[in-house]
Amino acid sequence: MRVALRAVMSAALLFLFPLLALLLVGLSVFVSLTVSRTAGVYLAIAGLLVAIALVAVMWLVLSHKQNPPVGPRLNRTGRPAIWELVDELAEDIGTRAPDEIVMTSRIEVTLIDQGGFLFGERTQRYLLIGLPILGGISADELRALIAHELAHFGGGSALSRLIYRATVALRQTADRMGAGSVGSVIAAYARWFARTAWPVNRARERAADHWAVRASGPEATASVLRKMATLRSQWRTFNDRFLSMASAAKRQPDVLLGFRAFLMHPTQRVWAEGNAGPMLELRSSSDFDAHPSLRERIAMVDRLPDEGDLPPDLRPGFTLLPEPGEVVPMLEGKLLLEEPGEPASWQEIVDLAAMNEAREGLRQLTEAARESRLAPSGTLDEILEVLEDGGFSELIAPAVYPGLTGRRRAEVARTFGIALLTDAITYLLSVNGLIRHEVDWGHGRRVRTRQGRELDIAHMAGSAVDQPHTVQGLRQYLASMGVSLRTLPPGDEQERIGPTVDGVATLVKMSGELYDLVVFSTGILLASRDGIPTKKDGKSVGGAFGAHLDLPFEQLRRRPGNLWFAADELEDGKLDKQFMSGWRLVIRTVDGEKLTVRPTTNTEEHGQPLRAVSKLLGTRQLSKK
Missing domain, CATH: 1.20.120 (Four Helix Bundle (Hemerythrin (Met), subunit A))
Structure with a gap:
C-alpha cells in the first residue's frame, strides 16, 4: 500500500513541474495587468524568462536526452554468445533488448535508456559492460548482473517503470545543470522527487535481484554480489601494480588473464575476505540510489529458491565475447593500456x-x-x-x-x-x-x-x-658478484667522455723508470715521465702530470711509453706500508706479469690514489698491512 501511494505521489510531482511553469506564466500576465505599466512589463518579462527556463529544463527531463556513451561497440554479426544471452534475458524479463553493447574501461555492468520521450518506448538503450569485470567474474555471474540491469526497465507496473526512468532522468539533468540558480531549483526538485519515489525504486531493485536469481540461480547471484564489494578496489591495485609495468615496458600483455591470476592468488583471496565486510554493509547516501546494502541483498538472495534449470557456466566472462582470442586483445589495447606496444608475456x-x-x-x-x-x-x-x-x-x-x-x-x-x-x-x-x-x-x-x-x-x-x-x-x-661499482647509466655523457680519475701519485718508480701512477675508475695507468722534467729551478715539478690531463683518455692510454692495465686484467695485488719509502704496490696481471711500484722522495699524491687502488682491486687485494 505504501509503495502504491508513493507511486501516485511521485507521478503527481512529475506533472507538478510543468504546472509550475504554467502558473508562472499566468502570474506574469496577472502582474503585467495589475501593476504599473513599466514595472509590470519588467516583472512579466522576468516571470516569462523563468517559466521558459523551467519548461526547457523539463523538456530535457521528459525527452531524456544524453550524449551517446563512448566506447567500442559489439555488433550482432554472427550471433555472438553475449548477444544471444542478452536477447534471451530481455525476452524472459519482458523488456526490450539494448540497441548496442558498449565496452568501457570500468568495473561495471549498466543499462542506460536515453533519447525519445520519457512516457514512450522509442528510446535508445545501451548496455555498458566494463572489460575489466569480465576477467573477474564467470559467465553465470555476468548473466546475473545483466538480468538485474534489464529488470530495471521490465516487469512490474508501467507506473513504477516510469518513476524509475524519471528518477534517473532528473538526476542526470540536475548533474548537467550545475550549481546556478536554475540548476539549484532543478536539483532541489530532483531530490524531492527521488525521496518521494524511493520506496517505489527500492521495490524495483528488489525485483531486479529476483530476476537475477531466476536467470542465474542464487549461488551465482550471491557470489557476484560478494565480488562486487571488493572488485573495484582490486582492479585499482592491479592497475597500479601491474598495468603500470606494462606501460613502462611499452608492451601489451594478456590483461584479463593477468587480472584473473591476480584475483586467484591466495594473497588477494585473503585480502578480499578480510576487507569485504565494510563494503557489504555500505549504503549509498544518495537520494537517487535505492539499492539495499550488499549484505541485505545477499541475505535476500540466499532465501530465494533456485528456479533455473541451466547447468552452471563457470567460464570466464570474457569467453562470451565474439572471437575472444582476437577481440579481447583489441579491446585491451583500446581501453586498458595507455601505450599498447608489441604483445609480450x-x-x-x-x-x-x-x-x-x-x-x-x-x-x-x-x-x-x-x-x-x-x-x-x-x-x-x-x-x-x-x-x-x-x-x-x-x-x-x-x-x-x-x-x-x-x-x-x-x-x-x-x-x-x-x-x-x-x-x-x-x-x-x-x-x-x-x-x-x-x-x-x-x-x-x-x-x-x-x-x-x-x-x-x-x-x-x-x-x-x-x-x-x-x-x-x-x-x-x-x-x-663481479659487479663494477663504476658503471654509469647508459648514454651518460661522462661515460662517453671516458673513465674518471680517482687518484694520482706522481714520480713513482717501477723497474728503475719514473712514472706517474694514475688510478682510473676502470684501471691503472703508469704514465711515462720521459720528456717531462723532474725539477725546475731546484724545485720538484711532480705536479707536471697536468700535461697528461690535456690529452683524451684513449690517446693517453696509447701514448708511447705509457702502460695501461684494465681492471679485468689484474689478477690480484698487494699494497704494503713501508717504514722508509712509505708504501709499496705489487700487482700481478692475468698474464702472470708482476709489477712493483714505489714512491720517490719527490712523489706527490693528488686525491687518494692508494685508497683508489684498494677499491679497484676489491676482493683481489691480497693483504693490507
Whole structure:
C-alpha cells in the first residue's frame, strides 16, 4: 500500500513541474495587468524568462536526452554468445533488448535508456559492460548482473517503470545543470522527487535481484554480489601494480588473464575476505540510489529458491565475447593500456619494467650525486663512499622537493634515497645477468639470484642508508658478484667522455723508470715521465702530470711509453706500508706479469690514489698491512 501511494505521489510531482511553469506564466500576465505599466512589463518579462527556463529544463527531463556513451561497440554479426544471452534475458524479463553493447574501461555492468520521450518506448538503450569485470567474474555471474540491469526497465507496473526512468532522468539533468540558480531549483526538485519515489525504486531493485536469481540461480547471484564489494578496489591495485609495468615496458600483455591470476592468488583471496565486510554493509547516501546494502541483498538472495534449470557456466566472462582470442586483445589495447606496444608475456614485461625502472633510478641518483658535488663522477663507488662517511642525506638532497623542510624533508630524503639506491644496485646486478625478476601476483615481482635464492635488495639498500657501517659488507657482496661499482647509466655523457680519475701519485718508480701512477675508475695507468722534467729551478715539478690531463683518455692510454692495465686484467695485488719509502704496490696481471711500484722522495699524491687502488682491486687485494 505504501509503495502504491508513493507511486501516485511521485507521478503527481512529475506533472507538478510543468504546472509550475504554467502558473508562472499566468502570474506574469496577472502582474503585467495589475501593476504599473513599466514595472509590470519588467516583472512579466522576468516571470516569462523563468517559466521558459523551467519548461526547457523539463523538456530535457521528459525527452531524456544524453550524449551517446563512448566506447567500442559489439555488433550482432554472427550471433555472438553475449548477444544471444542478452536477447534471451530481455525476452524472459519482458523488456526490450539494448540497441548496442558498449565496452568501457570500468568495473561495471549498466543499462542506460536515453533519447525519445520519457512516457514512450522509442528510446535508445545501451548496455555498458566494463572489460575489466569480465576477467573477474564467470559467465553465470555476468548473466546475473545483466538480468538485474534489464529488470530495471521490465516487469512490474508501467507506473513504477516510469518513476524509475524519471528518477534517473532528473538526476542526470540536475548533474548537467550545475550549481546556478536554475540548476539549484532543478536539483532541489530532483531530490524531492527521488525521496518521494524511493520506496517505489527500492521495490524495483528488489525485483531486479529476483530476476537475477531466476536467470542465474542464487549461488551465482550471491557470489557476484560478494565480488562486487571488493572488485573495484582490486582492479585499482592491479592497475597500479601491474598495468603500470606494462606501460613502462611499452608492451601489451594478456590483461584479463593477468587480472584473473591476480584475483586467484591466495594473497588477494585473503585480502578480499578480510576487507569485504565494510563494503557489504555500505549504503549509498544518495537520494537517487535505492539499492539495499550488499549484505541485505545477499541475505535476500540466499532465501530465494533456485528456479533455473541451466547447468552452471563457470567460464570466464570474457569467453562470451565474439572471437575472444582476437577481440579481447583489441579491446585491451583500446581501453586498458595507455601505450599498447608489441604483445609480450607478463614475465617479459616484468623483466623490461624492472630494468627500465632501475635504469631511471640509477640516472636520478647519479645526477643528484653530481649536483651535490660530494660524488663528482656519480658512480656507485663514490656514492657508497659518501654513504659510509655519513653524508648520504646531503648527497640525495638535490633530488628532494625543495619545498619540504625539517623532519618531513628528512623522511622523504631517506625513503627516496633508499628507493634510488635500490634501483642502482638492481641495475648493476641486472646488466651483469646476476639476478632475474619473476611475476608475483600477490606482491608485484620478486628478485632471485641465478641460483634461485630470493634477494631483498630494498633491505640491503635500507640497511646501508640507516647503518653506514654495513656499507663495507655491501661493497664486498657486490665485488664477490663481479659487479663494477663504476658503471654509469647508459648514454651518460661522462661515460662517453671516458673513465674518471680517482687518484694520482706522481714520480713513482717501477723497474728503475719514473712514472706517474694514475688510478682510473676502470684501471691503472703508469704514465711515462720521459720528456717531462723532474725539477725546475731546484724545485720538484711532480705536479707536471697536468700535461697528461690535456690529452683524451684513449690517446693517453696509447701514448708511447705509457702502460695501461684494465681492471679485468689484474689478477690480484698487494699494497704494503713501508717504514722508509712509505708504501709499496705489487700487482700481478692475468698474464702472470708482476709489477712493483714505489714512491720517490719527490712523489706527490693528488686525491687518494692508494685508497683508489684498494677499491679497484676489491676482493683481489691480497693483504693490507
